[in-house]
Amino acid sequence: MPFRIIKKDITTLTVDALVNSTNSDMYGYAGVDKLIHELGGEEFDRDCAELKGKLRFGEALYTKAYGALKCKYVIHTYGPTYINGLEGEPVILRSCYRESLRLAASLGCRTVAFPLICAGTLAYPIEEALGIAISAINEYLNLENGKLDVTLAIYFGSSDRVSESLLKDLDRYIADNFFSSKAPEEEKKSLDQVLAGKKEKFHEMLRRLMDERGLSDPEVYHPLYMSPKTFNKIINGNVKQPKKNTIYAIAITMKLSYEETKALMESAGLTFSSSNRQDIIIAYCLQNGIRSLYDINMQLVGHEEEPVCC
DSSP, rough: OOOOEESSGGGGOOOSSSEEEEOOOOOOOSSHHHHHHHHHHHHHHHHHTTTTOOOOBBBEEEEOOOOOOOEEEEEEEEEOSSSOOOOOOHHHHHHHHHHHHHHHHHHTOHHHEEETTTTTTOOOOOHOOOOHHHHHHHHHHHHOOOOOOOEEEEEGGGGGTTHHHHHHHHHHHHHHHHHSSSSSOOOOOHHHHHHOOOSSOHHHHHHHHHHHHTTHHHHHHHHTTTHHHHHHHHHTTTOSSOOOOHHHHHHHHTTOOOOHHHHHHHHHTBOOOTTTEEEHHHHHHHTTTEEEEEEEEHHHHHHTOOOOOO
């Protein structure tokens, strides 16, 4: 169930289903919606006309693809115009992603591509729209055992406008700390190094850090949409080698400091690497007091790196 974020025109992607952010008129007034109608041609417009007035907020319907569209289906979803964030907009927007994914699965699709729904002509704040997109897609893939390959295509420089002042500082940090070495630092230590240097096993350190903060198991795994079964395996030491992204997700959710995160990683035989952009960005955020999973993911996506998720 891969999930990736790219900066590209969604209509150039070859996928089973392409998601279109539209309205109940199904007409193609502006933005990606207009471009999809132009590429689909008259047959596509005809099929959309038959659905006029049938699409409701937060729901999804589909038509076949025609013309120059590089997909089998176009899934149409109706998102909210942003008012103030207090009029149910986040609930409706999450529903757009969830219902589109469910429809794609029911159609037998294996690959699906989304635009950043509502972040264009409907004026949804880009940071909030991106956060909801990441959360909703991950929630579907993790909780509903989704087997879809999902791409979120951000176009027209949307991600460049995410936390611009912080991104400038981060750009400078990466320039100072990112090395393209011919012999990059190993991310994984040898077994002898791990066994010789470890005082606490990973699951022991994790439990200690949780106890120090008074955190219950659900308080750690619920925000990550991780199943209790998976977390139980981790906390009971039944996972021999936790993935780096899993450790990052847990550490950030627990609001661990940079030093604590570094120590937790080392207890699993891993380390921050100066040749890995994701490592550099996360290290920068933690060292500068940025410990929100949402904010850190904004920085990762803004620099075209994969967001942290389990």
